[in-house]
Amino acid sequence: MKKIILLLFINMSVYAQNSNGTVSGIVKDNKGAALEAAALNVYPANTTVFADSTGHYTISVPEGSYTLSAEYFSYATVTKSITVKAGETLTQNFILIATENNLDEVVITGTMKEMSRSASPVPVEIITPKLFKKNPTPSLFEAVGMINGVMPQLNCNVCNTGDIHINGMEGPYTMILIDGMPIVSALSTVYGLSGIPNSIVERIEVVKGPASSLYGSEAMGGLINVITKSPEKAPVVSADYFMTSWGELNFDAATRTKVGKATSLLGVNYFNYNVKADKNHDNFTDVTQQNRVSIFNKWSFKRKDNRVAALGARYVYEDRWGGEMQWNKHFRGSDSIYGESIYTSRIELIGTYQLPTTEKIFTQYSYNWHNQNSWYGTTPYMATQQVGFAQAYWDKQLTPTHSLLVGAALRYTHYDDNTPATASEDGSVNKPQNTPLPGLFVQDEWTMTNKHKLLAGYRFDYDNNHGAVHSPRVAYKFSPDVQNTLRASFGTGFRVVNLFTEDHAALTGARQVIISESLKPERSYNGNLNYVWKLPAKPFLLNVDATAFYSYFTNKIIGDFDSDPTKIIYSNLNGYAVSRGLATNIELMFNFPLKLMTGASYTDVYRMEDAQRIQQLHAPKWSGNFIASYSLPNNYSMDITGNWYGPMRLPVQPNDYRPEYSPWFCTANIQFTKKFDYGLELYAGFKNIFDFVPKYSLLRPEDPFNQHVNDPVNNPNGYTFDTAYNYASLQGRRMFLGIRYSPM
Structure with a gap:
């Protein structure tokens, strides 16, 4: 009896094997690279195999009709209907196209x-x-x-x-x-x-x-x-317009034009917000009134051997103000109705030109002119800055394993304003800053093996005030396979003194800027450790990106807000500063139309001065983001996005009743989109759906000119008008509605 059963079992096994068919092939991307560990799924057999290091796969399934799909993280899934015959081998090759989240861009x-x-x-x-x-x-x-x-x-x-x-x-x-x-x-x-x-x-x-x-x-x-987009590849016409229930209007459009061997891409952005809102009832606008226009024009030129030649220009004009609800431009700079009014004009030019040589030599240049005309109550801030930049570099593949980059750069900055930043030591003479900054740089990228890569770089800059500045860096990448990548890097950074002080005055509008010493250039030393893990699995594709970082700063320029609430005192740090932490990003793509992205960061930013540890302002230790996208039938989709933040230290005054640290908070948004033919989309949703707004904002908004600071009855703590206590927008929940056209 046992022999009969064994014989029947062998016969059934042979029959099953003979009734099976084989599907095999190779999975590559559109550039011809093999996609190791790409997932091949057979339905309804519910069989999954993974491609090997050369992209090849083999699947054995019973005779029948199936759906075969090839999936790889951040690539569009490709699905085929197949019929498998017993004893035969069916060849099915796949070419996958990268999606917008592709990690191999x-x-x-x-x-x-x-x-x-x-x-x-x-x-x-x-x-x-x-x-x-x-x-x-x-x-x-x-x-x-x-x-x-x-x-x-x-x-x-x-x-x-x-x-x-x-x-x-x-x-x-x-x-x-x-x-x-x-x-x-x-x-x-x-x-x-x-x-x-x-x-x-x-x-x-x-x-x-x-x-x-x-x-x-x-x-x-x-x-x-x-x-920016290449003019040759941009759509002929694209546009996007949306408005919100708070009265914000935004229009964005671009058009492509071809003139001979040149192609132009012209983009225009217009933003307008002209609705006064005071929902916290402090008689001040919750959000600044804005009127902004920006025009960007980029040209690319067709040249022999596909050499690069491009030229771009942008103009920005902005008129924005915030202040007491009854303010208008008649009160600009006056001491009767408080307002902060900023006129900004900005011109930018950028260009790239590859020399007509056999070697790959590129020249690049940029220029920007920035004019600021601002009043913060009765405090004017008038400034002009011009920055010219030019560099040339040689990109040379020295050997099959060494890629060299050598270049020279020159930056020239002219800056003038009406603050102590451009005044003589006694304040009697205006002395605009003219700062040339020449530099040389070299970088070697050494591909030791297909798993190990080392990058070493060095830069030398010379500043008239500070002398030579040296900036080395080194980076190492180890990829044992396509699913795991480890990166380690160390580098230095520097910043020469360049106080464009509108950001200082904007913090208060009532504080005096004091520069207490001859400032030295700042230096930083930074180390990073980054690990990327890709996991293609049957129900989902997972990517984890984790980074640990540490930065050490010397000569850091610090603004002292605490010594005197009416002043901001700038000096080099007598000590050091640190920025350190961990950051993790996780991305999930399921085999049904759901995509999830989330990130979290722990950051500890502080300075040590006179044996005291002082936490950085506006730097939460915990923060993160999230994105969830789901595709619905009939070309509908839903997106949920948001950010969350932990407590951050805020500038407070002595005996301030406002807490020194902000609360935990989250701003979340939801959007619904309907896609039509020919690239037309309608979208609508809500921003800040939890309706979060800060509990505290301005201090003493009833006395913005500090005329009654010394009133012992109404102001026993001696508070002064303060606008710097801020950690989130005062805009609450609002609806938005928009339409966009962007043909593929």
């Missing part, structure tokens, strides 16, 4: 040369228009807040001037670039990103940590590089 910011994101030894984070359209904003200043660890911070409750913090460091430590060209100034995070038409943006690349070895002064805390 081409990036340039980390090394100043194009390479895939996964191959870069320097971690680069990317935000694309498809991502920030999930929560439409009138400026890129707000849009970059969707990146974990990047925080657009409003510093003034009246004029709404702000800056961008990277890993808790203030705006002057963040360099803004457009197409790799520095739009350099301490106000670049405000005006460098405000008004750039979203319709001309290809992507935004963010590098956290010092990058002075390539980009020089200002790149101490990080870089934000706005990459």
